Amino acid sequence: MADEDRNALSDSRPRFAFILQPEFPMNAFILATEALRIANQNSGQDLFDWLFVSESGQPVRASNGMRIDVHSDLAALPQCDYLILLEGNLPTQNNSPQLLQALRAAHRHGATVIAVDTGAFALARAGLTGERRLVLHWEAMPAYLEHFPDAEIANQLYLLDKQLGFCAGGVGMLDLMLELIGRLRGAALAREVANALIHTPREATRGQRVEGAAVGAVVSMSRRVIALMERHLDFPLSPRLIADKLGISVRTLERYCAREFGQTPTQLYLLVRLQAARNLLFYEEGDIKDIAVACGFSYPAVFTRAFKAQFGQSPRAFRQSFRDAQGRLIRPEIARLSAAKRH
The missing domain is CATH 3.40.50.880 (Class I glutamine amidotransferase (GATase) domain)
Structure with missing residues (x-):
């Protein structure tokens, strides 16, 4: 030993x-x-x-x-x-x-x-x-x-x-x-x-996410593009600024996003912001307008339209649907009594 x-x-x-x-x-x-x-x-x-x-x-x-x-x-x-x-x-x-x-x-x-x-x-x-x-x-x-x-x-x-x-x-x-x-x-x-447990131990510092099936420089660039967008949710960067921070040309950024994500940089950025908003709605109880601002939407109506187009329901309906389910499952006895009273 x-x-x-x-x-x-x-x-x-x-x-x-x-x-x-x-x-x-x-x-x-x-x-x-x-x-x-x-x-x-x-x-x-x-x-x-x-x-x-x-x-x-x-x-x-x-x-x-x-x-x-x-x-x-x-x-x-x-x-x-x-x-x-x-x-x-x-x-x-x-x-x-x-x-x-x-x-x-x-x-x-x-x-x-x-x-x-x-x-x-x-x-x-x-x-x-x-x-x-x-x-x-x-x-x-x-x-x-x-x-x-x-x-x-x-x-x-x-x-x-x-x-x-x-x-x-x-x-x-x-x-x-x-x-x-x-x-x-x-x-x-x-x-x-x-x-x-049929597991190979990993170092504490290993990253949490797998960034796609590609390896080498492609994985590194995927991580850099998404991480940069996630760091600037409230005030989205222009494609020019993104390219400058990554040390590449705008044209290279556009080609890369089209090849790896099937999106323009602007479209990809919107998806990143909407996913961040979805996570905030899931975990948070803050006002929807505050979540919209935190994710770079100056007007709640614009945020609602974009969210509904992506996820099929408004931010308010999305939050309410799983909050209702959580409430019923966390306190089933209250839900049962409430249902009985309604009927």
Whole structure:
């Protein structure tokens, strides 16, 4: 056994507490808990403890509609070594004072607090992030910057920084857990867990998105074009300015966009802005006119027409459709009573 593996071993049994928020990402939850289970199983020892927590102590609905029972509510949250907040499709709607206080208390008492997917919203509201770099799911980056415009967001799978951690979610959660298992119980066991889950571990700094099937310079340019447009949503750049910032001619930019995206630069930019608006509508509760401005539409009517042409419904109808569904699924007993009263 390598020295670093031997030094990672400890007689203590690390405890992981998973706070499940409404609409939490089930894939990340399963990968995290399965990694711990397999580590215990393959070692023949109870190397790790874990428990599930919700604010009220009641079962929590995941993003895929499944409900998970929990062991504790926030008020009875036991002391833990790792507090992992699993947040998903409702990143700003459920950050109650009780949750923020629990995050602060755990951090103050020495726990490593880890935000998964959109959990960075809650850590920021709790005052824990400060000026640190952070990670969250790429779809939620524009929404996060609307709330915290000075934040430095790293486009990577996960980030561990002293007593704080951030993970983009998805399979990136498994990469984070393998890192923690390696630190706590040795790299050999982490490799066993990865093999059991048929996964090749990735570095923390690996980018979150696959930029198409092409390789080399084409992938690099794809990333640069889209990233530049995403950085300038509120005041869209002209094709000339885009080309200048990329160090190419306007004609080259036009040929590239036509070949790789089947769009003119202006058409591609519109798609990028509309997708960003769709994500903001999904994650945020702000006024639609504010979302329109944030995505470079000076007039809400222009935004509504463009959005409806792209997605088949108005921004208001789009938001209302999934908010109604989420409300029914998160609190089915209220929906049932309400339906009964109407009839």
